């Protein structure tokens with residue numbers, strides 16, 4: 001993402017007072033500048049109009065990226081981290097982002113009701129394998145014609161990238177940015193087979209850019 005676009009999006013997370021906490025601003029700026037996640041997800045959703053449910057939304061950065069990209073579909077973000085939901089909601093309200101909502105939900109036990117597109121970005125590995133399966137089954141059932149399931153995740157494999165992803169997730173937990181430790185890294189064949197059984201076509205593309213991580217983008221939609 002260009003420096004200009006990244007700054008324009010991240011600015012929403014800067015404190016209103018010069019002495020305020022700038023952590024969320026620098027985190028979002030660095031993420032937007034260094035990680036191809038959002039350009040990849042924006043490309044995958046561009047042209048769709050169905051509401052987006054962002055499962056494990058964190059600060060709701062996707063909502064800001066969508067609006068900056070001119071994508072105005074309704075957006076709802078859910079996450080089990082109450083502090084992130086509170087900050088995400090407050091920044092979206094302050095930024096007058098229309099048609100957005102935030103809610104605290106633990107996806108390990110509850111999957112919200114929804115019809116439309118679904119985003120699951122860098123979240124899957126925090127759920128145990130059975131909860132991942134249940135989440136994907138319900139996410140697949142949410143898709144209408146014309147909506148998409150867009151996921152980014154580190155895949156389980158023995159590559160150097162795979163090892164670095166696992167270390168990065170552990171470090172995020174140790175420094176307190178992530179409240180929880182990763183539980184299970186999915187593999188591409190299992191994900192593809194499950195979503196195809198649910199009647200979806202599935203594409204995988206690498207989405208690590210210049211980062212050292214083993215991140216892949218999965219886009220699925222209803223066939224026929």
Ligand SMILES: C[S@@+](CC[C@H](N)C(=O)[O-])C[C@H]1O[C@@H](n2cnc3c(N)ncnc32)[C@H](O)[C@@H]1O
Nearest residue numbers: 056057058079080081106107108121122123126
């Ligand atoms: C690496 S962050 C990704 C945030 C956001 N999707 C993004 O790409 O910027 C992972 C997010 O998943 C959330 N998460 C982890 N386990 C969860 C659960 N059981 N239910 C809901 N959210 C969860 C975390 O709180 C965190 O905000």
